[in-house]
Amino acid sequence: MTELRHVLRAGRPGWGTAIVVAFCLLSGLDTDMLVDWAPTGEFWWGLAVNTVLSLALFWGRAYPWPVLALVVVGDALSVQTQAVVYAVAMYFLAANRPLRQVSAGAAGSLAVLGAETFLRSGRDDFGIFLAYYGTAVIGAVLIGANVAIRRRYVQALVDRAAQLAREKEQEGQLAAARERARIAHDLHDIVAHNLTIMVRLADGATAVADSDPQRSRRAVERAADLGREAMKDMRRLLGVLHDGSPDSGGDLESMVATFRIAGLPVTLRRRGLDPVSPGLQRVIFRIVQEGLTNALRYAEHPSEVLVDLDYTGPILIVITDDGRGTTPAPSVGSEQGLNAMRERAALYGGTVEAGRRPVGWSVRVTLPHPTEETS
Known part of the structure; x- marks a missing residue:
């Protein structure tokens, strides 16, 4: 039957x-x-x-x-x-x-x-x-x-x-994976970089608490401001997760001023017009932030940390310091910051070179000249 x-x-x-x-x-x-x-x-x-x-x-x-x-x-x-x-x-x-x-x-x-x-x-x-x-x-x-x-x-x-x-689903999965990687990089930038500066400011405030109370108070206030800025960045990042809109690049001048307050003698030099692409601005901002954070961590008593941005041709970002430190600090981790630099530069077809100089350390990032398509 x-x-x-x-x-x-x-x-x-x-x-x-x-x-x-x-x-x-x-x-x-x-x-x-x-x-x-x-x-x-x-x-x-x-x-x-x-x-x-x-x-x-x-x-x-x-x-x-x-x-x-x-x-x-x-x-x-x-x-x-x-x-x-x-x-x-x-x-x-x-x-x-x-x-x-x-x-x-x-x-x-x-x-x-x-x-x-x-x-x-x-x-x-x-x-x-x-x-x-x-x-x-x-x-x-x-x-x-x-x-x-x-x-x-x-x-x-x-x-x-x-x-x-099926192809659309696969593209969605790849885009989600790329977005997760970008979010991980941004979280690293916000948490690790800001915490590094806050720890340095707190150490400095403790060191001069007795001899220079006014300076110690300013360092503590700056550390608090930096914490609030980090919280604001975290909220903005969570907002990006909700609405899917890309965040724009940060303020380089403000970031450099923060590193100066933390004790890093930073000099910012620019040539040419800034790129108009928000994505490219964000990449440049994060690369400079990572380079300065590394200098703050590892460079011993640098007299100058130079951030040289050349926009006249292919974008060239050079971050150098003349510190004497060559031994990584205990908080190095697994070079996630340098890897993040390479991945961010690779999004625009760029390259990253990093290594010791006769005195100090150098990071050199090259990005192709932005076109309408890449923007």
Whole structure:
């Protein structure tokens, strides 16, 4: 019973197929015998064959080859013509199988039925058979092939839409991964850099608390202001997460002033016009911030930390110090800041070079000249 239910479901007969089957049943009736009501054994035999073949069309879509073979055998055994049922069977074959199989099915079935007609009726009915069945085959194959082509076209559109949906999903996942990396870098910039300066300010305030209370108070106030600025940056970053809008670059002058208060002798030098791209401004701001933070951490008693920004050609960012420190401090971590520099520069096709100088340390970042596309 399970196998029978599977076979019945495979045919998937619908109202259209039911109408076609009903038409085939009616077309196989001998109208003359019905009018005179003089049924013979041939009439009942033809009616039985026509009924079986017509009902077999319910499975024509799922099993076109077996149905066509059954129709050909039944047509050969029946005195009455089964041209309509045969045409429908050929349609199912043309609509559900490749053209090579359709050609083989049409040629083979016509050869069998033509031989049977010639042997039974001779040449008299053979020409009528060719005209009648040939027209049925041509019409059925053309309609079936057109349906198959349209079905394949629709399936191709569905597959293409599914592929585009998968590609869009993959692009969304890649964009989310890039955004997570950017957020991680920004969190590192906000937390690590600001905390570094706040710790330095607190240490300085403690050192001069007795000898210079006024200076100690200013350092503590500046550390508090820096903490509030860090909280504001964190809120802005969380706002970016909610609305998806990119944050703009920070104020270089204000950042440099903060590092000067922390005790770093920073000199800022610019040449050329600042880039107009907010994304590029943010990259430059974060690179300078990272370079100055590293100098604050590792450079011992530098007399000058130079930040040289050259916008006249390809953007050149050079951060140098003349400190004596060469041994990393305990808070180095895993060079995440330098890696963040490289990744940010790589977004715009740039490069980062960092290393020791004869005295001090140097960071050199090169970014291609911004164009309308990269902006």
